[in-house]
Amino acid sequence: MNHFFISLLVLALFFSCAAPKSDNLCDAENSRFIPNLLIRFLAKDNSYQCGYKINSNPPACDLSYEETHYDANWPSIQKEMESQFALGSGPTESLVQYRPELVSTVLGISPSYPAFQGALNAPNGSIYFPPYYSPKILEVNTYSKTYSSFGTFSGSVELIGGALGPAGVLYFAPHLVSNFYAFDTNKSALSIVGNETLASAAYNGAIYAPNGKIYFVPSSETIIRYYDTYSKTIGQVATPTSGGFSTGVLTPQGKIYFIPFVSTQMYILDTKDDSITIHPYPFPGGNSYISGILTPNGRIYMIPHSVPEILYLDITTNAIETAASIPSPSTGMFNGAVLAPNGKIYPIPEGYGNFISFDTKDHTIKTLFPRPAGSYRSGALGPEGEIYLAPHTADRFDLIQTGSLGRFCPSLRLSPYWNKL
Known part of the structure; x- marks a missing residue:
């Protein structure tokens, strides 16, 4: 040709x-x-x-991950994801302990310490776990299952989650520190890109937007801050927020929907002009929703932490509806969720007794297998459709074999739509 x-x-x-x-x-x-x-x-x-x-409209898998969140490429993303969803999955899922070592032994910490919160894919084929109480960043190679550790942290909940930015750099969200950390996965180099006076328990996770900014999700902070990867500076959105949020979800229109945790309102940031709107839906507050997942049909599914209902927001109509209810709900059920190539969302159990799946096709919930001792907080999708769990108090290295017959190419697994907490 x-x-x-x-x-x-x-x-x-x-x-x-x-x-x-x-x-x-x-x-x-x-x-x-x-x-x-x-x-x-x-x-x-x-x-x-x-x-x-x-x-x-090039094919989704021909795009770099830095191009996947441009609105012009959304039709290609939709087409590729739906083609993988259509392949379905095998009959059963399973929990696999992919390393025999204890997390506490690898990190040299007390087993009682909660190690990580969040998991992020990198272009080098590895998954990185940002520290919670862990004194180090942990890298797991998804092909060899070998691990490495980097950095030195205090072990006092310095960070919660983050996002992959351009050129293979991870940006971590400051929680109990004032430093904004970046980790270059190409050089295995940790650096501080900014320092601000922050409220305690400041941010939960981050989002890489099409304008090149890394936006941080407010927890106890009222200010949405960002790191501009072009100017290499920290900035902030003029309009403050109220309450606290667990994560953010980026849509093809360049908007970030902040998922209410303590807040009773959903704030929506338009990254084209940094303007703020508030959704009229009344959220219950009280640690209600812990995760949000965008699906190719234009919905944002909200995974509960301490309320029974899974909600979804249609980004075309702006309507919020109930999709399903968690069987035998309790408080502190899940922390994080991952979308697999079979079209199912896998909520990551924190206090909930079982692993479950939620099928975005028909909104059915399936109970899979019991959660081992301890808790997990978030996870990341591997190249074979497996989900690497971020150990929190679970003293194990585990993954979920989702049985997906389809696969997400690297462009999708690394995409800012999903590769974040």
Whole structure:
């Protein structure tokens, strides 16, 4: 195919030697009009020229992860995800202990300490667990199942979650510290990119937005802060929030929906202009919702922490509906959730006695197997559809084999839509 276009390009360049009939490069009469279009096509240039994109809607798996959250690419993302969902899954899921060591032995901490909260994919094929009480960042290679550790932390809940930003850099959300940390997975190098005076228990997780900013999700803070990866500075959104949130969900329209935890209101940040709106739905507060998952049908599913109902928000109509109720609900049930290539959401059990799955196709809940001793907080999807669990008080290295017959390519597993806490 490229040989054909190269021949055309050579022919076009031959004719371009003639004097142009127009000085306007967007005028088809200009002799450089066709050669320029062909060059941009072959170079896979996705930028606009003359009001058009030459290479619009490339396949999702041809995109870099940094391109997946641009609104123009959402149709390709939807198509690829739905094609994987359609493959379904095998008959059963299972819990696998993929390393025999104890977490406490690997980290050199007391077994009573809660180790991690959150898990993030990186372009090098590894998953990183941000420290909670852990004194180190832990890396697990998803192919070899080997591990490494990095950094030195105090073991006093410095961080909760974070997000993968551009160029393989992880940005961690400060919780009980004033430093904003970044970890370059290419160099295994930890750095401080900013320092601010923050409220105690400041942020829960982060979101990498299409404007190049890493937005931090307010916990006890009222200010939404961000790190601008272009200017390398910390900034803040003018409008304050009220209450506390567990995570944020980015949509193709460039909006971040903050999932209410303590707050009784859902705040919505438009990252195109940093404006804030509030959804009219009355949330119960009281540690209600712990996670939010975007699905290709344009819904945000909200996973409960201490209320029975799984809710979903339709981003087209803005309506919020009840999808299902958790069997035998209690308080402190889940912490985090992961979307698998079989179309199911797997809530990560904190205090809930069992692992369950929630099928986004028909809203059915299936009880899978008992949770071992201890708790988990969030997880990350591996290349074979498996979910690596972030051990909190569970003193084990575990993953869920989801039995998914489909697979998410690296572009999707690394996408800012899902690779965050």
